[in-house]
Structure formats: C-alpha cells, structure tokens
Amino acid sequence: MSVMLSLSGVTAFYGQIQALRGIDLTVEKGEIVTLIGANGAGKSTLMMTICGNPRARSGSIVYQGEDITQCAMHDIARKRIAHAPEGRRIFPRMSVEENLLMGAQVVKFADYDNQLALMFDLFPRLKERINQRGGTLSGGEQQMLAIARALMSKPDLLMLDEPSLGLAPLVVKQIFGAIRQLNRELGLTVLLVEQNAYQALRLAHRGYVLVNGAITMQGEGAELLARPEIKAAYLEGGH
Amino acid sequence: MSDVRSAQGGRDTLIRYIRDAGGVGLLALAIFVPFIGLRLHGETNGLVLHYRPKLLVIGVVLAMLARLLVLIWQERRVHQGRAAWRAARVASAGKYVAPALLASAALLPLVPGIANFYIDLGVLVMTYVMLGWGLNIVVGLAGLLDLGYVAFYAVGAYSFALLAHYFHLSFWECLPLSGIFAAIWGMCLGFPVLRLRGDYLAIVTLAFGEIIRLVITNWISLTGGPNGIYNIPHPTFFGLNFNLGGGPGTFSGFFGIDPDPKQLTTYLYYIIFFLALLTNWVTLRLRRLPMGRAWEALREDEIACRSLGINVRNTKLTAFAIGAMFGGFAGCFFATRQNFISPDSFTFIESATVLAIVVLGGAGSQLGVALAAVVMIGIPALLQDLSIYRMLFFGLALVIMMVVRPRGFVSTRTPSIALGKRQQISSELMSEGHG
Ligand SMILES: Nc1ncnc2c1ncn2[C@@H]1O[C@H](COP(=O)(O)OP(=O)(O)OP(=O)(O)O)[C@@H](O)[C@H]1O
Ligand SMILES: [Mg+2]
Numbered sequence: 001m002s003v004m005l006s007l008s009g010v011t012a013f014y015g016q017i018q019a020l021r022g023i024d025l026t027v028e029k030g031e032i033v034t035l036i037g038a039n040g041a042g043k044s045t046l047m048m049t050i051c052g053n054p055r056a057r058s059g060s061i062v063y064q065g066e067d068i069t070q071c072a073m074h075d076i077a078r079k080r081i082a083h084a085p086e087g088r089r090i091f092p093r094m095s096v097e098e099n100l101l102m103g104a105q106v107v108k109f110a111d112y113d114n115q116l117a118l119m120f121d122l123f124p125r126l127k128e129r130i131n132q133r134g135g136t137l138s139g140g141e142q143q144m145l146a147i148a149r150a151l152m153s154k155p156d157l158l159m160l161d162e163p164s165l166g167l168a169p170l171v172v173k174q175i176f177g178a179i180r181q182l183n184r185e186l187g188l189t190v191l192l193v194e195q196n197a198y199q200a201l202r203l204a205h206r207g208y209v210l211v212n213g214a215i216t217m218q219g220e221g222a223e224l225l226a227r228p229e230i231k232a233a234y235l236e237g238g239h
Numbered sequence: 240m241s242d243v244r245s246a247q248g249g250r251d252t253l254i255r256y257i258r259d260a261g262g263v264g265l266l267a268l269a270i271f272v273p274f275i276g277l278r279l280h281g282e283t284n285g286l287v288l289h290y291r292p293k294l295l296v297i298g299v300v301l302a303m304l305a306r307l308l309v310l311i312w313q314e315r316r317v318h319q320g321r322a323a324w325r326a327a328r329v330a331s332a333g334k335y336v337a338p339a340l341l342a343s344a345a346l347l348p349l350v351p352g353i354a355n356f357y358i359d360l361g362v363l364v365m366t367y368v369m370l371g372w373g374l375n376i377v378v379g380l381a382g383l384l385d386l387g388y389v390a391f392y393a394v395g396a397y398s399f400a401l402l403a404h405y406f407h408l409s410f411w412e413c414l415p416l417s418g419i420f421a422a423i424w425g426m427c428l429g430f431p432v433l434r435l436r437g438d439y440l441a442i443v444t445l446a447f448g449e450i451i452r453l454v455i456t457n458w459i460s461l462t463g464g465p466n467g468i469y470n471i472p473h474p475t476f477f478g479l480n481f482n483l484g485g486g487p488g489t490f491s492g493f494f495g496i497d498p499d500p501k502q503l504t505t506y507l508y509y510i511i512f513f514l515a516l517l518t519n520w521v522t523l524r525l526r527r528l529p530m531g532r533a534w535e536a537l538r539e540d541e542i543a544c545r546s547l548g549i550n551v552r553n554t555k556l557t558a559f560a561i562g563a564m565f566g567g568f569a570g571c572f573f574a575t576r577q578n579f580i581s582p583d584s585f586t587f588i589e590s591a592t593v594l595a596i597v598v599l600g601g602a603g604s605q606l607g608v609a610l611a612a613v614v615m616i617g618i619p620a621l622l623q624d625l626s627i628y629r630m631l632f633f634g635l636a637l638v639i640m641m642v643v644r645p646r647g648f649v650s651t652r653t654p655s656i657a658l659g660k661r662q663q664i665s666s667e668l669m670s671e672g673h674g
Contacts, residue, residue, distance in 0.1 A: 077548025
C-alpha cells in the first residue's frame with residue numbers, strides 16, 4: 001500500500017491558542033481512518049488544517065507525494081481532497097441539484113452526469129428531491145447531500161466531519177453503509193471524524209485518538225475497540 | 240355541534256379583532272392628540288390654541304379601520320394556504336408580468352403624442368432599473384452588502400465627463416472606458432474588504448462611497464469641484480447630433496424632419512433601455528456559469544465554498560468588479576444625458592435608493608428589481624404635487640413592504656439548472672450520434 005496523506009509534527013493555532021500539538025498521522029491509499037476524541041480535542045481543526053485554514057504553523061502535510069502545507073485552500077480542493085465540513089453546510093436556497101453541481105466545480109463537465117448517477121445510486125432519496133431547496137431537506141437528507149456534494153468532485157481522499165451528527169440510528173447506519181460501499185467498490189480513501197466511536201471504529205481500518213490537540217493512541221479499529229481505556233472514555237453508555 | 244363551535248370561534252375572533260383595533264385606536268389617539276387634535280395659531284393677540292375634535296375622531300377611526308382590514312386580510316391569507324397562494328401568484332407573475340413590462344418599456348416612446356416628460360421619466364426609471372440590476376449582482380447574488388454603490392456611478396460619470404472635457408472623446412468612445420474604470424475601482428474596493436462581512440462590510444463600502452465623492456469635490460483643479468463639469472456632449476447617432484437648429488450634420492437635417500427635443504429623449508431612452516437589457520442579459524448568463532453560481536454559493540455559505548475548491552477571493556472581486564462596471568456604464572449615460580454633473584448627484588442617498596430598490600425587489604430577483612424601480616422612482620415623480628411628502632411615501636412603502644412581503648416583491652428563486660431539460664438535450668444528442 002502506498003501512503004496517501006501523511007502529517008508530521010503539525011501544529012496549528014487560533015491566535016494565541018494552540019489547537020494542534022505536533023500531530024503525526026498517516027492515511028494509506030484505500031483505507032478508512034477514523035479520528036475520535038472529546039469535544040474540543042481538535043478533530044475539526046485537524047481536518048481544516050489539512051485543507052489549509054487555519055494553516056499549519058510548523059510541521060508538514062504531504063499528500064500523494066506533494067507537500068501541500070503552504071497551498072491555498074482552493075488549490076487543495078482541486079487536488080481531489082474533498083472535505084465535508086462539520087455541520088453539513090449545504091447551500092440552503094439552492095436546489096439539491098445546484099448543490100451537487102457546486103460540488104463538481106473541479107471536475108470536467110463530461111464527468112458530471114456519471115457522478116450524478118453514482119450519487120443517486122448511493123442516495124436514492126436525493127433523486128426524489130432533486131428540485132427541492134437544500135434548506136428544506138430533513139437533517140438526514142441534508143447530511144446525505146453534504147456527503148454527495150463532496151463526492152461530486154471525484155475525490156481520491158474524502159474527509160467527513162461528524163456525518164452522523166443529529167441523525168437517527170437507522171440513518172447513521174445507512175450513511176456508514178454508503179461509506180463502506182464507496183471504500184470497497186471504488187477504493188475511496190476516507191478520513192472520518194466521529195463522536196460515535198463504537199460505530200466509527202467498527203467501520204474503520206485504523207483509528208487515532210486525539211486528546212487536547214495531540215494524538216494519544218492509535219491502532220487498528222478492532223484493536224482500539226477492545227482497549228479498556230477507550231471503552232472507559234469513549235464507549236461508556238453503550239452504543 | 241360543529242356549527243356551534245365555529246360560531247363560538249367566530250365570536251372569539253371578533254372579540255380579538257375588536258380588542259386589537261381598540262388598542263390601535265388608543266395608540267392613534269395618543270399620537271394624534273398633539274399632532275391633529277391641537278393646533279397653535281398665531282393671531283393678533285398672540286398664540287391661540289385651537290381644538291379640532293372632529294378631525295381627531297376621524298383620524299382615530301381611520302386608524303382602527305385600517306387595522307381591521309389588515310387583520311381580515313391576514314385571516315383570509317391563512318385560510319387560503321400561504322405557500323400555495325404565493326407560489327401560484329409568483330408563477331403567473333413570472334409568465335406574464337415580465338414580457339408585458341418589457342414590451343411596454345420597448346414601446347413607450349413610440350406611443351403617438353406622448354409628452355416628452357414621460358419619455359424623460361422613462362429614461363430616469365430605466366437608469367435606476369439598470370443601477371438596481373448592477374447592484375443586484377453584488378448584493379442579491381453574491382450577498383455582499385454594498386452601501387457605496389454610488390461611487391461607481393460617479394466614477395463612470397466623471398470618467399466620461401473628464402475624457403470629454405480634456406480629450407474631446409465622444410460618448411460611444413467613453414462608454415466602455417467608463418465601465419472599465421469603474422470595474423477597476425470595484426476591485427480597489429474589493430481588496431481591502433475581502434475579509435469583512437455584514438455590518439463591517441457595509442460600513443467600509445459606505446465610507447468608500449463618501450471618499451470618492453469628497454475627492455471629486457476637493458480636487459478642484461481636475462474636476463471643477465462643487466461647480467461640476469459643464470457641456471458634456473450628448474451621444475451622437477452614427478455621427479449625427481441632435482442640435483435643435485437643424486441643418487446638415489444633425490439628426491433632423493439628415494432625415495429631413497422638423498427638429499424636436501423628443502428625438503434626443505427617445506434616443507437616450509433606447510440607449511439606456513439596451514444598456515439595462517445588457518445588464519440583465521449578462522446577469523442571467525452569468526448565473527448559469529461557474530462564476531455566477533459561485534457568487535450565489537458565496538452568499539449562502541462561505542466556508543462550504545472554500546471546502547469545495549471555490550476561490551473565494553476571486554469570486555468576491557469579480558462580483559465587485561462586474562457590479563461596478565454596470566454602475567460605471569450607468570454613470571457614463573447619466574453624464575451624457577444631463578450635460579452637466581457635479582458631486583451633488585452622487586450622495587449617499589443615491590446608494591440608499593438603489594439599495595432600497597434591490598431589497599424591495601427581493602434581493603436576487605431581476606423582475607422584482609425592475610418593478611421596485613418603477614414603484615420607487617416612477618410613482619413619486621408622477622405625483623409631483625406630493626413631492627414634499629416623497630420621503631414619507633418612501634418610508635411608508637418600505638414599512639408596508641417589510642410587513643407584507645418581508646422578502647421583497649419576488650422572493651422565489653429559480654434554480655439555474657433543471658435536470659429534466661438538460662437530460663432531454665443530452666439524450667437527443669445521443670440518439671443523433673447513434674443514427
Ligand atoms: N475559529 C476558532 N477560533 C478560536 N478557537 C477555536 C476556533 N475553532 C476552534 N477553536 C478551539 O480549538 C479547539 C479545537 O476545536 P475543534 O473544533 O477542532 O474541536 P473538535 O474536536 O472538532 O470538537 P467537537 O467534537 O466538539 O466538534 C477548541 O478548544 C476550540 O474552542
Ligand atoms: Mg468538530
């Protein structure tokens with residue numbers, strides 16, 4: 001396997017506040033890697049730093065052999081890294097199709113129809129709602145749209161920030177199923193941030209645990225699940 | 240049983256209405272006593288206080304009646320089903336109002352015997368339609384609140400005036416230059432405000448508008464300062480001018496007709512008509528292109544835009560530049576129409592008027608903006624007698640508007656793509672290929 005993304009010694013700051021303290025992390029091609037941690041641990045910040053905002057103050061971020069630490073945000077997205085940011089952030093006044101089209105900014109127009117068909121396969125619900133305004137979709141539908149929009153750019157690496165936020169267990173299952181399907185069938189590499197640690201670790205090949213801006217544990221999904229300290233901190237209260 | 244209940248409900252509603260209207264009546268009484276009920280009159284033996292109870296009662300009753308009407312109207316709308324009602328109305332409006340408006344605008348100067356005054360008024364309204372459409376790119380589509388739009392109008396007007404004054408260039412030579420200069424200034428404004436949003440952006444743009452005006456006012460050696468610039472040439476018609484003296488080289492002389500001021504006004508009318516249509520056409524085209532879509536996406540969610548690979552900086556700058564360009568065209572036209580410009584024409588109130596047109600029209604809607612310009616500019620001008628009440632009318636219109644249609648005249652937005660149509664086209668092409 002070859003390395004798709006690797007971070008070494010990455011730090012990031014919000015003004016004076018240090019949000020990331022020397023992160024080392026790798027994602028191999030074709031892997032699902034999950035990042036778990038308490039609220040405020042810096043998970044979202046880590047994803048956004050990979051995307052270039054806030055910029056890493058030290059350390060390096062290498063993506064497919066290329067150092068992207070200093071790249072502008074829109075250039076990074078053009079390198080086929082898709083990021084579905086925390087909180088869905090779909091365009092509320094635009095229709096479902098327009099939302100998807102915005103995701104396809106960086107692909108050739110010829111690919112657009114294929115990608116659209118693929119998304120409708122994955123999320124048939126979106127096809128029914130194609131002309132509805134994004135803001136009037138249900139929470140779960142909005143999340144599907146956010147993921148589909150990110151996928152429209154035919155990414156090599158998909159980064160999802162809490163896709164299960166506020167969704168019913170059945171919908172979470174559906175969305176995780178879709179991620180697994182994408183990974184198996186298309187070989188999509190996924191970096192996933194989740195609060196739902198149990199499901200995320202079961203889905204992922206490997207996991208990292210982030211505490212206070214630093215990585216404290218890493219390992220294979222199943223192995224992490226079995227560790228008592230993980231059980232105590234992140235899996236308490238059942239799944 | 241159900242009859243009894245509905246009668247009960249009816250009585251409740253009636254009581255509610257009477258209470259509500261009574262409250263409004265009391266409020267009106269409190270306000271009207273000093274304003275209407277009492278009147279000081281200067282007479283020979285000093286000031287005398289007059290009481291006007293009749294007028295007071297009439298005023299209060301009118302206020303209560305108005306409130307009742309509003310209540311009944313609201314009730315009716317709830318029954319009809321708000322969304323359906325609105326959707327049906329907007330759909331029919333889009334289908335008939337826009338073409339009807341366009342046709343009547345195109346034919347207005349050709350109405351036989353129409354007074355020059357009305358064509359001239361048409362020119363004025365059309366100028367504001369164009370300004371509204373230009374600002375709509377910035378405010379309506381890209382969602383960047385710009386309170387200094389008049390700056391670009393001024394840049395366009397002074398570009399032409401100065402080029403004509405110092406280099407004797409004609410309107411048609413200066414029109415594109417005015418647009419380009421204004422666009423450059425648009426970018427100059429865009430750079431410092433890239434990181435600002437909402438209120439802060441509004442303040443900086445407001446200041447920008449004032450700075451441009453103050454520079455023009457104080458750079459007396461170049462612009463003539465408060466005295467303005469005179470003798471800006473009118474546009475020519477393929478080299479023919481519109482001098483009223485007739486003779487060779489004039490429009491009337493060439494075509495062998497009597498000179499008439501209406502000829503020039505009509506010509507100006509069609510120039511601004513096509514400039515406005517150009518603005519509209521470009522906007523509608525751009526909305527379907529990646530650039531225009533990015534503007535709209537930017538209005539909706541800047542962070543999402545960034546994560547989708549949209550270059551937010553360039554998107555904002557192009558919105559400012561293109562919006563400014565159309566403001567510049569309109570300014571150039573304004574200068575040629577007026578013959579004379581001075582900084583007085585480019586005060587904040589102009590920015591506010593254009594912004595009000597955009598907001599009133601339902602930010603983002605082309606038809607709404609055109610309607611709003613007609614209402615805000617055309618109607619007050621027609622009611623010349625009421626001109627001292629113009630600002631009152633203006634304020635009242637805004638208040639009523641915000642109550643009745645809080646999102647503007649035309650608040651629906653048509654998607655810039657529709658799957659059905661596009662697929663139709665592509666399947667047609669495919670079958671051709673197979674055959
Ligand atoms: N824009 C910002 N400005 C200042 N501080 C910030 C900003 N965004 C995040 N932070 C701080 O950085 C830290 C990490 O935040 P981050 O959003 O990455 O946490 P998270 O792990 O994603 O948490 P959650 O699970 O709640 O989403 C927090 O302490 C937060 O307060
Ligand atoms: Mg987060």
